[in-house]
Amino acid sequence: MRERLLGQVRSRLETFAVDWKAGRAVYLLGKTMLTGNPSTLNEAIDLLRQAVDATPVDCPDRAGRLSNLGAALSLRYERDGRPADLNDAIGAVQAAVDATPVDQPVRAVDLSNLGNVLRARFEQVGRLADLEAAIAAGQAAVDTVPVDHPGRAGMLSNLGNALNRRFGWGGELADLEAAIAAGQAAVDATPVDQPVRAGRLSNLGDALRVRFERLGELADLEAAIAAGQAAVDATPVGHPDQAVYLSNLGNALHLRFERIGELADLDAAIVAGQAAVDATPVDHPDRAAMLSNLGGALHVRFERVGELADLDAAIVAGQAAVDATPVDYPARAAMLANLGSALSSRFERSEELADLDAAIVAGQAAVDATPVDHPDRAAMLSNLGGALHVRFERVGELADLDAAIVAGQAAVDATPVDYPARAAMLANLGNALGSRFDRDGEPADLDAAISDYRAAVGMGGVAPRVRAGAAHGWGLVAARGGRWLEAVAGYAAATELLGQVAPRSLKRGDQEHLLAELGNLGADAAACCVRAGLIGRAVELFEQGRGVLLGQALDTRTDVTALAEQHPDLAASFIGLCTALDQADDLPGLTQSQVGEDAAATGAERRAAGAAFDDLIARIRGLAGFEGFLHPPPVTELLATATDGPVVVVAVSEFGSYALLLTGGGVEAVPLAGLTPQAVHDQVIALLGALDDTTPALQGRLGEIVGWLWDVLAGPVLDRLDVVGPPRDGGRWPRLWWCTSGLLSFLPVHAAGHHHTRFDPSPATVLDRAIASYTPTIRALAHARRASPLPGGSRVSLQDDGRLVAVAMPHTPDAADLPGAQVETASLQARFSGQVDLLTGPQATRQAVLGRLPTARWAHFACHGTVNLADPSASQLLLADHQTRPLTVLDVARLRLRDAELAFLSACETARPGRRLTDEAIHLASAFQLAGYRHVIATLWPISDRHAVDIANDIYTTLATTGDAAAAVHTATRQLRGLWARHPSVWASHIHVGM
Helix, strand or coil, rough: CHHHHHHHHHHHHHHHHHHHHCCCCCCCHHHHHCCCHHHHHHHHHHHHHHHHHHHHCCCCCCHHEEEEEEHHHHHHHHHHCCCHHHHHHHHHHHHHHHCCHHHCHHHHHHHHHHHHHHHHHHHHHHHHHHHHHHHHHHHHHHHCCCCCCHHHHHHHHHHHHHHHHHHHHHHHHHHHHHHHHHHHHHHCCCCCCCHHHHHHHHHHHHHHHHHHHHHHHHHHHHHHHHHHHHHCCEEEEECCCCCHHHHHHHHHHHHHHHHCHHHHHHHHHHHHHHHHHHHHCCCCHHHHHHHHHHHHHHHHHHHHCHHHHHHHHHHHHHHHHHHCCCCCCCCCCHHHHHHHHHHHHHHHHCHHHHHHHHHHHHHHHHHHHHHHHHHCCCHHHHHHHHHHHHHHHHHHHHHHHHHHHHHHHHHHCCCCCCCCCCHHHHHHHHHHHHHHHHHHHHHHHHHHHHHHHHHHHCCCCHHHHHHHHHHHHHHHHHHCCCCHHHHHHHHHHHHHHHHHHCCCCCCCHHHHHHHHHHCCHHHHHHHHHHHCHHHHHHHHHHHHHHCCCHHHHHHHHCCHHHHHHCCHHHHHHHHHHHHHHCCCCHHCCCHHCCCCCCHHHHHHHHHHHHHHHHCCCCCCHHHCCCCCCCCCCCCHHHHHHHHHEEEEECCCCCCCEEEEHHHHHHEEEEEECCCHHHHHHHHHHHHHHHCCCCCCCHHHHHHHHHHHHHHHHHHHHHHHCCCCCCCCCCCCEEEEECCCCHHHHHHHHHHCEEHHHCCCCCCEEECCEEEECCCCHHHHHHHHCCCCCCCCCCCCCCCCCCEEEECCCCCCCCCCCCCHHHHHHHHHHHHHCCCCEEEEEEEEEECHHHHHHHHEEEEEEEEEEEECCCHHHEEEEEECCCCCCCCHHHHHCCCCCCCCCCCEEECCCCCCCCCCCCCCCCHHHHHHHCCCCCCEECCCCCCHHHHHHHHHHHHHHHHHCCCCHHHHHHHHHHHHHHHHCCCCHHCEEEEEEEE
C-alpha cells in the first residue's frame, strides 16, 4: 500500500516536473520573442527537448510540446542559421502534425508552421520538393479552418510567402497571383492594431514588388512601397523583425528609382538598407542578403552621383555578404553577381584590370552556382556578358567579345518574351553585337544588333531610359553600318521617348542626369536624316532631340486663348497644373531622417501633377481642332521663325556635320567637313585654356579659334546664304540666328572670322557681313516673338512709363569688387532719368530682385555670375545673399513676365552652358528668355570691369536711338573691336539671344 502510494506520488511529481518544464519553456520562448535574448531561447529548447522526451507517445500533450519545440528550433535557426536546427524543427513539427487528429483545429496551425520551416529549408538548400511540400501543407492549413478563424490570416500570409518563392523558381504567374491574393486576404483579415499585421504587410509588399518586376506595372510597385512603409511604421525600433521590413522596403524603393529615376528614392533605399544591416547581429544568417542589397543600392548611387565612396562601400558590403554565405547556399549566386557588377564599375573608374578580372570571376561563379532552369540565371548571364564586353574593349581579346555574345544570347533566350528585364538584356546583347560588327564588319552582326535593339524598344512595362538607350543604340549601330533610314528610325524612337525619360514629375536634377545619358541625340539624328535625304525631318529631330527641359517649360507657357474660348474648364485646369509643375522642385523629397515616415509619398505630389498633366493633354488632343496640342512642331511650323532672316541650325556629328539653313524658301543642308566632333572638342579645350591664361598668348589663341570657326562653319554658311559683305549705302544689315548644340555652344560663332580682313570688300568675318543672334532652340525663338509683343515688333523701348530694374553689386561677399557696376547703373539713371528702380549692394537680395522684375520692362544686372558646370540649373547671379539664398537659373526660369522686353546680364559667363548638358541650353540667358524677355544680352566668358562699362554704355546709346537690341550689341561689338582688334577676349564675349 505504501509503495503504491509512493509510486503514485512519484509519478505525479514526475508529471508535474515535465509539465513545469514545458510551461517554463513556453514562458521563455515568449520572452525570447520579445527580447531576442539567445540564452533564454537555448534554455527553452533544452527544456522542451526534455519535456518531449519525457512525454509518452500516446499522451495528448505530446503534439503541443513537439509543436513548441519546432517553433523554438525554427526561431534559433532564424537567429543562427544552423541547418541542424532547421532539420530538427521540421522533424518536430511534422511529428506534431502526425500526432494530431485530422479533426483537431490545432492541426491547421501545425500544418502552417510545417510549411514555414519547409520553405525555409528550400531557401537554404534549394530542394524543390521542400517547397512543394511547404505549399501543400500551407494550403491544407488554410482549407482546414473556417474563414473567420483567428489564425487563418497568419496561415494565408505563410502560404503566400511559399507561393511567392515558387514563382521565383518556376516563373508561373499563377503562383504569384495566388501569393498576392493570399497576402492581401491576410492583411485584410488582421486588425490594424495587431502587431502581427506588420509582418503580413511586409510579405504582401514583397509579393507586389515581385509582380512589378514581372509585369512592369508601376501601380504594383507603388502598392508594394505603401505596404512596406506601413510595416516599418507599425514596428517598434529594436523589434527582431524590423530589419527584414526595412530591407524589403529598401528593395522596393530601389526598384522605383530604377524605373522612375528619382534620386530621393535611392537615398531612402540606402538609408533603409543601412538601418536593416545595423539592426541585424553580425552573425545573423539574414545579414548577408541585407548587405548584398545595400551594396547593390550603393553601387547604383555611385553610377548616379559619381561618389567613389559609395562604390567602395558597395564593394565592401558585397564582399562581406559573399564571405558570410556558405558556398552551397542558393542565394550566394545573386550576391556574387552584385559584387561582380560593382567591381566592373570600379574598373571603369580606376582602369585597374584586376578589378575587371575579379568581376568576371564573380560573374562566372554566379552563373555556375545557378541551376540552368532558374529564372535568375538569365540576369546573371547578361551581367557576365557585360563584364566580358568591357574587358574586350579594354584588352581587345576577341574571345572575350565572343563569350560576351554567347552569354548575352543565352540570357535573352532564357527569358520570357514579355518579361520587362529582357529589354536590358536585349540592349546589352545589341551592344556586344555592335562592337563585333565595328570590328569585323559582318552584316549578320549588324542585323542581329538592330533586331535586338528594336525588340527592346518595343517592350512594355520597361523603364523609359532603358528603351531610349536601346533606341539610341539602334540608331548608332545602324548609322555606323551606313543604313541611314534604319538609323533615322532608331533615333526617331529615341527622341520620342525623351519626354518619358525625363518627365515633368521628376525633380530638375533627376531630369538633367537622365538626359545627360543621351547626349548629342539631336545632332546625330539630324546628320542621319541628311544622309538619308530627309532634310526637313533633320530639322524636326534636331529640335526634338535637344532642349527637352526648355521645351517642357515652353509647353507650360503655351497660349491657351483658343482653348479658353471653347473649353474654359480645361484651360483653367491646364493653367493650374502648369503652375504646379513650374514649382515642382519646391516640393520636398525624402531626407535621410524621414525613413520611418511615409517613404511611399516621396515625390507623390510631383508624380500626381505630372500624371494629371499628361491625362489632361490627352483629353485636349481628343477635342476637335486641338489634335496637335503640344505636339512637337513640324518643319513647316519651324520654318515660320525664319521670316526676319535665316535660322542656322548646326549639327555636329560623327556621321557628318551640317548647317541646316531655314529660310523663306525652305530648308537646305550645307555640309561642314571640317567641323568634326573631335575638332570642336579640341577648340573648346583651347578656348577654356586660353581664358585661364593671363599672358599675351591668350589673344593669339582666341584669334586662331575665331578664324577656325570662320573656315569650317561661318564662312561656308554665309557664302551659301549669299551674305557676302556689309550693306551698301547705309542699307539694312542682314540678320541671322545661330542655333548650335553640344560643345559648339561654348564657342563664339558670332565672332567667327579673320578680322584683319574687316576692311575688305568681302570681309571674312561674321561681324562685317550680318547681325548674328543666338537662340537655344527654334521653339524658343518662336516663343520670344509671341511673348506679349508691344508696338514696334522686335524693338524695345522705355517710352510710355516703362521701368528698368538695375541691380548693382560693387561689393559681393566672397567675390572680387566690381567698381564698374556702380558706374554702369549710374549711367543708366542719367540716361533714363526717373525710370530706373535701383537695387544696390545689400538691397539686391534674391527676394527683392524677384519681387521687382515683374514691375519693369527692362532689367540690367551688373554683378558677378557663376556657372555650375556639373549642375547648370544651379548657375547663379551673385547677389547680396547668394551664400544663403542664391538667385539661380531655375529661379529665373520659373518667372512669367508679361511685359518683359530686355534683360542685360552684364555678368560673367551668363550664356555658357553646363558641361554635362550642352544640348539642353541651360544657362542664365535661356532662363531670362524663358521668363519672358524677348531680348537677352549675355556673355560667354568674363571680361574686365572697365570693358564691361564701355560696352554697356555703347549698347544703351544705340538702343536709345534705334530700339534694336541685336543691332545695338552688333554695333557696340564692332566699335570695341575697332579699339581692341587684336584682343578678341575684350569684344567677342557679349552675345544677343532672342528675336
